[in-house]
Amino acid sequence: DVKVTQSSRYLVKRTGEKVFLECVQDMDHENMFWYRQDPGLGLRLIYFSYDVKMKEKGDIPEGYSVSREKKERFSLILESASTNQTSMYLCASSLRDLIMNTEAFFGQGTRLTVV
Amino acid sequence: DAKTTQPTSMDCAEGRAANLPCNHSTISGNEYVYWYRQIHSQGPQYIIHGLKNNETNEMASLIITEDRKSSTLILPHATLRDTAVYYCIAGGYQKVTFGIGTKLQVIP
Numbered sequence: 001d002v003k004v005t006q007s008s009r010y011l012v013k014r015t016g017e018k019v020f021l022e023c024v025q026d027m028d029h030e031n032m033f034w035y036r037q038d039p040g041l042g043l044r045l046i047y048f049s050y051d052v053k054m055k056e057k058g059d060i061p062e063g064y065s066v067s068r069e070k071k072e073r074f075s076l077i078l079e080s081a082s083t084n085q086t087s088m089y090l091c092a093s094s095l096r097d098l099i100m101n102t103e104a105f106f107g108q109g110t111r112l113t114v115v
Numbered sequence: 116d117a118k119t120t121q122p123t124s125m126d127c128a129e130g131r132a133a134n135l136p137c138n139h140s141t142i143s144g145n146e147y148v149y150w151y152r153q154i155h156s157q158g159p160q161y162i163i164h165g166l167k168n169n170e171t172n173e174m175a176s177l178i179i180t181e182d183r184k185s186s187t188l189i190l191p192h193a194t195l196r197d198t199a200v201y202y203c204i205a206g207g208y209q210k211v212t213f214g215i216g217t218k219l220q221v222i223p
Contacts (some may be wrong), residue, residue, distance in 0.1 A: 006160075014201050026159055033211065035213070041215070042202070042213050042214050042215040042216060043159070043202075043213035045211070045212055045213075059212065063138075067135055074143075082215070090159070092158070092159075092211070094211070103161040103164075104151075104158070104159075104161060104211050106157075106158025106159050107158055108157065109156075109157075
């Protein structure tokens with residue numbers, strides 16, 4: 001059974017802290033994505049990666065960075081957490097295809113609260 | 116990625132077909148149409164995708180108009196477990212951009 005695992009389901013951090021959200025997939029997928037989901041705004045793409053050490057900005061990258069040192073792991077980093085980064089964070093992965101998007105598999109999400 | 120427009124919410128009676136529309140009038144020739152759904156408190160789940168032809172799988176059918184400017188996702192016999200937010204996405208490879216989606220409520 002395919003799996004995308006996010007390290008925490010719930011997380012509470014203080015303003016100014018450096019926060020790491022980890023995501024691991026076991027499907028040997030090339031593509032990995034980080035989204036945040038907020039009421040009324042849907043899912044918004046923060047960053048994605050199509051290969052190890054490669055990263056591309058999504059629609060809302062400000063305040064975030066990412067790391068992809070191994071194919072199976074994609075980390076989202078909040079350098080200095082702020083209250084407006086309180087949100088649900090979703091990780092996804094998919095196979096790379098040069099023509100179309102393949103099916104993306106999502107993790108269960110991490111609900112981050114910054115106080 | 117092409118912009119998509121979906122109704123904010125829809126209701127459907129249990130056992131009836133649910134028809135969810137999506138407009139993607141700016142879609143380009145090599146962009147596919149994808150549908151995902153998100154059941155409360157879970158990550159989104161892939162349903163179906165298509166380019167030009169109509170598609171069917173065990174979950175749903177996808178009807179794409181000939182000019183490709185709109186599509187309809189059909190759940191043939193909606194059940195209470197189909198209550199979810201349904202996302203229509205039109206785009207190329209690598210990047211998957213979601214909108215706000217349609218909240219489908221299946222009513223007993």
